[in-house]
Amino acid sequence: MFDGEQVVDVEPVFGYLHRGSEKLAEERTYTQIVTLTDRMDYVSSMLNNQGYMLAVEKLAEIEPSPRGVWLRMIASELQRIASHLVATGFLLQDLGALGTPLIYAMRERENILDLFEMLCGARITNSYLRPGGVFMDAPAEFWPALDRGLDDIVQTIDELEEYLSGNEIVFSRTKGTAVLSPELLINASITGPMLRASGVDWDLRHRAPYDYYDRITFERKLHTASDNYARYWVRVQEARESVKIIKQCIEQIEPGPVRPSFDVVPRLLRPPVGDAYVAIEGSKGELGFYLVSDGGISPYRMHVRASSLINLTLLRDMLIGGQFGDLFVTFGSVDLNMGEVDR
Amino acid sequence: MTTVWSGNALAEAIEAFAPGSVESSAGIDVWVKAESISSVCEGLKSRSEFKFDLLSSLTAVDYIDHFEVVYHLTSLPMNSSAVVKARVGFGRKEASISSVVPIWRGADYQEREVWDLMGIRFDGHPNHKRIMLWEGFPGHPLRKDYVTYDQSIAAAAPDDSGASVDGGE
Amino acid sequence: MGDERMTEPKLFDPYGTPAGADPRGALQSITLDLDRTEGDAVNRMKSTHLEPFPDPVLEVPDELRRSVIVSSIDYLLNWARKSSVFPLQSGLACCSFEMIGAAMARFDLARFGMEAMRASPRQADLLIVAGTLTWKMAVPLRRLYDQMAEPRWVISMGVCATSGGPYYQSYSVVPGVNHIMPVDVYVPGCPPRPDALLYGIMQLHDKIRRYSLAGQAAGHE
Numbered sequence: 200m201f202d203g204e205q206v207v208d209v210e211p212v213f214g215y216l217h218r219g220s221e222k223l224a225e226e227r228t229y230t231q232i233v234t235l236t237d238r239m240d241y242v243s244s245m246l247n248n249q250g251y252m253l254a255v256e257k258l259a260e261i262e263p264s265p266r267g268v269w270l271r272m273i274a275s276e277l278q279r280i281a282s283h284l285v286a287t288g289f290l291l292q293d294l295g296a297l298g299t300p301l302i303y304a305m306r307e308r309e310n311i312l313d314l315f316e317m318l319c320g321a322r323i324t325n326s327y328l329r330p331g332g333v334f335m336d337a338p339a340e341f342w343p344a345l346d347r348g349l350d351d352i353v354q355t356i357d358e359l360e361e362y363l364s365g366n367e368i369v370f371s372r373t374k375g376t377a378v379l380s381p382e383l384l385i386n387a388s389i390t391g392p393m394l395r396a397s398g399v400d401w402d403l404r405h406r407a408p409y410d411y412y413d414r415i416t417f418e419r420k421l422h423t424a425s426d427n428y429a430r431y432w433v434r435v436q437e438a439r440e441s442v443k444i445i446k447q448c449i450e451q452i453e454p455g456p457v458r459p460s461f462d463v464v465p466r467l468l469r470p471p472v473g474d475a476y477v478a479i480e481g482s483k484g485e486l487g488f489y490l491v492s493d494g495g496i497s498p499y500r501m502h503v504r505a506s507s508l509i510n511l512t513l514l515r516d517m518l519i520g521g522q523f524g525d526l527f528v529t530f531g532s533v534d535l536n537m538g539e540v541d542r
Numbered sequence: 543m544t545t546v547w548s549g550n551a552l553a554e555a556i557e558a559f560a561p562g563s564v565e566s567s568a569g570i571d572v573w574v575k576a577e578s579i580s581s582v583c584e585g586l587k588s589r590s591e592f593k594f595d596l597l598s599s600l601t602a603v604d605y606i607d608h609f610e611v612v613y614h615l616t617s618l619p620m621n622s623s624a625v626v627k628a629r630v631g632f633g634r635k636e637a638s639i640s641s642v643v644p645i646w647r648g649a650d651y652q653e654r655e656v657w658d659l660m661g662i663r664f665d666g667h668p669n670h671k672r673i674m675l676w677e678g679f680p681g682h683p684l685r686k687d688y689v690t691y692d693q694s695i696a697a698a699a700p701d702d703s704g705a706s707v708d709g710g711e
Numbered sequence: 712m713g714d715e716r717m718t719e720p721k722l723f724d725p726y727g728t729p730a731g732a733d734p735r736g737a738l739q740s741i742t743l744d745l746d747r748t749e750g751d752a753v754n755r756m757k758s759t760h761l762e763p764f765p766d767p768v769l770e771v772p773d774e775l776r777r778s779v780i781v782s783s784i785d786y787l788l789n790w791a792r793k794s795s796v797f798p799l800q801s802g803l804a805c806c807s808f809e810m811i812g813a814a815m816a817r818f819d820l821a822r823f824g825m826e827a828m829r830a831s832p833r834q835a836d837l838l839i840v841a842g843t844l845t846w847k848m849a850v851p852l853r854r855l856y857d858q859m860a861e862p863r864w865v866i867s868m869g870v871c872a873t874s875g876g877p878y879y880q881s882y883s884v885v886p887g888v889n890h891i892m893p894v895d896v897y898v899p900g901c902p903p904r905p906d907a908l909l910y911g912i913m914q915l916h917d918k919i920r921r922y923s924l925a926g927q928a929a930g931h932e
Contacts, residue, residue, distance in 0.1 A: 210742050213651075215848040216804055217674040219881035221659070222683055222690065234877060241805035305815040312812075323902055324805055385618060388597050388648020399618070406621055407544040473569075476614050476625070478598060487599050489612065504599040504614075512650050538804055541674060671746060675883060676847050678750030683882045690880050 204523045209515050213508070216541040224501040229255050229468045230329060232501065236488075237324040239503060240539035242285050243482045245271070245278035245315075248328040253409055254477040254488035255330050259470035264459050267332020268410050269452040273345075274318060274327060276441040276448070280352060281311045282482035283434040286534045287359055290431055293527045294372055300362055307355040310348050317341045330468055332458035345449070349442050356438050363431060373427035377517035377529045380425070387512040391484025392433045393533065397425035403480040415447040427525075427532040434534070467496050483507050483534055507539040544616075546570055547624040555592070559585045565629070576611075576628045580640045586615060586626070587645055593617045594624065597646040602656045604686045608632045609662055611639055630662060638663035659684040749850070756853070757846045760885075764893040785922065792836075792862060793919040795824040796912075799835035801855065803842030806869035806902040810841045813905035823912065832858040837915070838892075839908075843871035843878055844885040856892045864919070866911055867894045870901050877901065 220235045227235065236251040237244035249271055256263055288304030312322040318337055319327040327333050363369055381397040394401055402419045404412040420436035422429035458464070470492040478487035487504030510533050517529050549567035556564050556572065563578035574582050586594045594615035602611045609631040615624045631637025641664035642649045653664040654673040661682035664670065672679065681688050802810050814820040814828065829835040832855045844852065856865070867888045870876035875886040888894060895918060898911035 212742075212746070214672075214674040214676065215845060215851075216843065217845055217847070217883050218843050218878045219683065219883050220878075222688075223878065223881055238805055238877065241808060302816050305812065306817065309812065309815070309817050322904065323808055383647075385595050386647050387650075388646060390596070401618055407623075413543075474571075474603075474612075476599065485598060487614070489599060489601055489614070491603055500603045502599070502601040504601075508651055508655075509648055512648055671743060676750040676753040677743075677746045678754050688882070690882050 206518050206521050206523065206526065209518045211511060211514055214541055216537045218542065220542045221501055221503065225497055225499065228496045229259075229470075229498065230466070232498070233326045233328060234324070236503075237326055238538060239505070239542050240481065240483070240486070240507070240536045241323060242536060243278050243282040244324050245274040245327060246282075246479065246481045246486065248326065249275050249410070250477065250479040250481065250486045251488050252328040252330060253479060254475050254490045255468070255470070257477050258473060258475040258490050258492055259330065259464075259468055261331050261459065261464050263410075264332045264456050265411075266336070266453060266455040267457040269448050270318075270333050270337060270457060271328055272410050272412070273445050273448045273452075274315070274333075276444045277311050277314060279482045280438045280441045281308045282534075283438045284308050284311075284355070284359075286434055286531070287363070287431060290373075290528070290531045291359075291362060291369075293531045294369060296362075300359065303355060303358060307352060310351055314341065314345060314348055317344065329458055331464045332456075334458060336457045342449070345445070349445060353439070353442055356435060356442075360435055363428075363435060370428065372524070372528055373431065373532070374424070376427050376521060376525045377532065378424070378426045379513055379516060383513065383516065384425075388509050389484065389512065391481070391506055391510070392430055392437065393484065393510055395419060396422045396429035396433045398423040403478060403485060407478070409477070409479055411448075411451075414451065415444055417444050427528055430532040430534075469494060469496055478504065481506055483536065483539070484510055503539075503542055505539045505542060507533075507535045507537075508541075511535065511540065543621075545620075545622040547622060549625075552624050552626075556582055556585070559589060571625050571627055573627050573629060576630045576639045579611075579626075579628050580642065580645070582626070583613070583642050583645050586624070592624075593619050594622075595619070595646075597642070597648045597652075598623070600642070600649050600652040600656065602660045602662055604660060604684065606686055607634070609637050609660060611656070611662065613642070636663070637661065638665055640664070641666040643667055658682070661685060749847075752850050753846050756850050756891075760849070760890045763887060763889040764891075766889070767893050767895060786920075789920045789922055792922075793916040796836045796864070796915075796919075797827050797829050797834060798825055798837045798839050799832055799855065799859070800828045800830055801838055801840055801852070803840070803844060803848065804871065806841035806871070809902040809905050810839060810868065810908060813908045818905035818909060820909070820912075823909075823916075825912070832856075833860060835859055836862065837864050837866065839866045839868050840872040840888045841868040841902075843876065844888050844891065845883045846885055847883065849885050849891050852888075853891050864895045864915055865892055866896045866898060866908075866915060868898045868908060868911070869903060870899055873897045873899060 220239060224232045224235060233248055233251060236247040240247050284304040284307055288301040291300035315325050316322055318341060319325045319335055379397060381399050384394050384397055390401060398421050400419055400421060405419060417440045420433055422433055472492055472494045474491040476487055476489040478485045484506030485504065486506050489502040490498045491500040493499040518526060549569050549571050552572045553564045553567035560578060560582050563575050563582050565573040565575055586592045594617045596616040596618055598614040598616045600613055602609055608629050611628045611630060613626045615626065628639060630639050639662065641653055643653065651673060653667055654671065656662050657664060657670060658672040658674050659682055812818060814826055820826050838856055838859065867873050871878060872888045875884050878884040879886060885891060896911045896915045898908055900907050
């Protein structure tokens, strides 16, 4: 609802991509659900898989195999870089730079998708993880390609950052718009880059480390302005930190099996009765999976705590009083993914 | 590392400020009476021994004779987490519980989703509408008695609102 | 405006009046009616569109093949049509990222003259349904299809649009976009690689080349 160019009221309508993953999950085995989880937040499939797999491992009390864990950490951090590249590229596209910065970001993302294709055969919706690890080891040509790829990624991030941190149009359109206070963000259950852009040091990889995140060190980049520019800046810096994390993983990875043998973890998993909730730091915030098991081959209930849906809680606060032109920039800074909002 | 509150310790601590509201506890879960969920959550958020300021997740599970609303809470200053559950809707009659949106705004869309997919009412929610499905959708799909059918076969469509008690497909 | 919100965080003000906006309920009073109207439209669509549309199959009669004048005009017309098909931006889910990838630098769609992805259906020729179609989205998508001017073509990209895909028996997913509109080319894959989409587009170009003025109208009604 507008008064000329100014936004007077806003109500979001959801559900245009609601596919019923939670109901379908009650009819699939635990390994088959991995394919459903990829397709929820489709720009960060590896992260969805990792969150789900951690919940399954907690529910079934599986000890993952180390090489599999290192590989899935590398895959997750690469996926985080790809997701932040998409977010940044689409911001610049929505601000009006029709096409060119997006093409740079997507070109880099294509290199990352090539690395994924080497790992597991699929570019986007890669069901790479299995209970206890991953399903396929990285081929020999993956490691030199990864080293080259990391240098390219750093170079592209430098190029994109030049657009952001020197550009008059980006400054005037994103600074000072849609400002939110940290208390309001925490009360609205918003996590991830949106929270770190308001100065709160909360990153689940640091506070509640899962996999082997307690064996690596990285910084959480914080910004205090909590406006659209701050959120983008935080994402670009996080992509740089992910490169450092991958380098530490490459140093520490050891040869070995990538998943436990089928005597230890059967193909058809039957976890004991109980429930488990595990949350990971997804690319948009806290991505949680709540699984309830009744002892059978399918979960009794699966719930996904979708970070994108909850990040939209403060939409009215962000948009009302602003201008029409800020709508798309704000939407972009929340970094939504409709597959995750609607599941 | 996040400290996880054990069910018994949390139950004792909740009984200290809201006596009579805890039903039982086991493992890391605490079951709270549905009528007292508001006062318990208010205490969990504001009292200094808990300070659960982030509602991580609000969801519901359909155990055939009752529903269970599950709250996962996180405390940023104390880096701890807890699970609180509330049983509603015994006998599959009208299931309702009071809304925690006045306490944590993050419950807004999550409660609408539970209403939409499970049919549990949240009294006091400011915008109590369906969120994922369209108004006029027959039934609440995530309930165990909602039977999915093959939509590409026109003859398979049920003629009522899918309320058979088969326990799902 | 921004400063005032920073200094006084309103911790509980759902749908209240931030910064002097309209009182609460101004928009909410009409959105419930809008939602109900939309819900009725979706229920109507779901109950009337359970049979799939037949696929438009081209048959060129023999006598027309030998006719030189008609076929050279046809040839020019079809060449012009296929060389600059403008797609409509209708990416719904994961396949849309492969569609975007097909339009980006590595798998270039511009070499087919198709990089101008129009936002308005009035200016577009091709509707690439990329992603899962839900019944709620089917109503706007059918409206988009109706607004496109002929000749128009439809590519159903990915298995979700072809048959419902991994979400086949879900309660809210249309089992294939051919329940909503007739489809010319089906591109399988989950998601199909951009090369696969390009192959599907080239098949569509072949189909466009086979149209003839006297035989069958291009596109479908």
